[in-house]
Amino acid sequence: MLERLPYLAAIALVGIGLAVLVDDEHLVKKVLGLNVFQTGIFLFFVTAAAREGGSAPNVAKAGPYANPLPQVLILTAIVVGVSVTAVALALLVRIHAEYGTLREDAVRAAIEEGRE
Amino acid sequence: MTEWLLLGAAGFVLAGLGTLYRVVAGPTVQDRVVAVNAVGTITVVVLALVAAGLDAPGVLDVALVYALLNFVLSIGLAKFLVERGGVL
Amino acid sequence: MIDPALLVAVPLAGSALPAVASRLRPRTGWPLALGVLLVQSVLAVWVAAAALAGDPVRTQVAGIPAPFGIGLLVDALSAPFVVLIALAALAVLAYTRRGGPRSGAFYSLYLLLIGGLTGVCVTTDVFNLYVFLEISGLASYGMVAQADRGAAALAALKYLLVGTVGASLYLFGVGYAYVATGTLDMAALRAALPAASDPLALAALGLMVLGLSVKVALFPLHTWKPDAYEAAPPGVAALLAALASTVAAYALGRLLLAVFPGVAEAVVDAALLGLAAASIVAGSLLAYRSESVARLLAYSSLAQFGIVVVGFVVATPTAIAGSVVHLIGHAVMKAGSFLVVGLLARTHDVRTVAEYAGLARRSPYVSAGFAVLALGLIGIPPTVGFAGKFYIALGAIEAGSWTAAALVLASTLFGLVYLGRVLERMYVGEGDTHAGPTGAASPGMYAAVAVAVLATLALGGVGPLVEGWLAPVLDGLDAGLAMGVVP
């Protein structure tokens, strides 16, 4: 059971992130939810890479190593995630400058108002 | 020797947990900021002790980066507090 | 021989140029983007011609052998898409010279998008597919936000949130596939997956298909699409309509054909057929109810991609050829329609179906072009829209899948209803026929529309050709070779 704990944590993070992303009206929290969601997936990869008795890569000692490939993949995925967050924040700044609020319902109401 | 280093690290982790209480409970923003900084410092010490205890110099790099981030964080938070009159 | 890596590297590296150059000298973004895209188009046509004439063109990046290194492959399945991306990018670029946003950052994003999409088409590594998917995704979020209106930023954010969730679900699936098999190379995955324990392989397949369905925008996962296409600048909407979902659908097809056969086919086929049916019905219904023509076209994409998925599910050689033809035909027709929408909004300030009334008399040539594109989208011969649907239906009948054949037929009827509504307004409706044009359009804009219309007609007979190209690849797939070619 104990060795499965990280997997459960990963799934929990994915669920929490998705719930916040879907449920919260505040756009910043939606972006935060997205980040949590992605972190859950990263954790899944890193957990899958760990092996019984493995040790960190790049250590000069002999012995079993953790598989470094998923870590490299996740480094790439983290960079992708950072870029996504950066774009999202830039969009949030624009939305805030335009409508003065970051609540989705309020922004939608403002857009509807502008249309009429 | 190794055991003592790791034991010391464990002690610092406990101290850090104690400080976390102040982060959560701290009545004023300033309390929280100072507590966050203290936690950061403790983390650096723990990382350094772990590096020495496990004979893994790679961890020292992590400790250095963490110390740097902690420094940036302190200055950033301090400036934020001054500019916004305590609103976080 | 040309290294296919250049197809991706040229636009990605070239994307650095417009952002810098336009800060030093204004208005240098467009010519630079044109130059880079011309180089890329020449390379794409060259590589594709080689791949279609003889053996597929493949390379291992840095010379590291598969399954460890990253493989790139242009075969008969990906070559048409590589060429489509390059040429569609050129045509839409002609439109954006006057019509689109003209900042240097926009052209950097443009090149980034093209590089990412080409990468999706040529990679043989499922993780690389994710990276390229996100590169093209990031570029398209930025491009949607280029429109001046504030609504565009919200639409782009929604696109970003939903699109990233889709890509992340795909990544999750990649994780399961990796845990199950220990490899990320498509060929190696195909060999290892059926032997892997069932729940892992099934989870991998389910999550990857789900993630890509978000990017393709199948029915319940489509919510980003109409907002994004309506809010984006017309040139961007055309480019995304032509390429973004098309490439995701290509990736879905590639996975289903080259990686996952043998993993729970019955369940997945049933689920995908259900998604496709929902897309066709709901997409047509939503399209029928839309007031804005741009939204109508976006919803129509749901139905069209439903048909493409039907072809991939049926998976006989005829049906697959039909899906490829329909993907390419849809890209051309939908891009052309969005360009017309942008053009008409510019010259006559019309955006809704009601405002289109009587337009055929005010702007006969553009209206005729739109009519051809719309008839193509419905699937009337001799357009390419007919060719694709015909082959998919033929394949479905061959395979004895009457549900699939009925879906294709139904989609044509639905298309007749919702697109016929627009055409009826344009040609029969009583509108303000005396109002003159309210704005001017550039020759490049008309040229881009004309190219799309001509391509819609000219590609009508491409079906047998594509079937011939695909035959060796599909034979290879049947023989159990993951990439469809003898290494």
Place this chain on the structure above:
Amino acid sequence: MKPYHESPVVTHTVRVVAPFILTFGLFTLLHGTKSVGGGFQGGVIVASVAVLFAFAFGVSQTEATLPGVRIVAFAALGLLSFAAVAGAALVVGRPFLDTTAFGVSPVYPVEVIEVAIGVTVASVVTGLFFELARADDA
């Protein structure tokens, strides 16, 4: 809002620490081939210097010393040098990105690529920070 006065403690500390951070960033960047580190990490550390200066001296003043066009140019320079190293292998007739193509240990081309990545990451992160910080001021 109270106007922000530069604190001599902060500005002085930042001045003293900055060169060390830059050195450490370079160390991390160049160590990527054989230990913890690499272009991404080193680039972010270098970018943190710009962030520190912006905290200590104000965003607008820092941006005046480091104008946007230069940041974008650096990012492009990094990207193009990466592409140049990757494409150079093609000239020698080897596959794209083949770092063993140049008759030297692959460590050297990889280090060049790491530096290119580092330059790009540092300038992009700095640029992003300025972009978001400026919008906050407005």
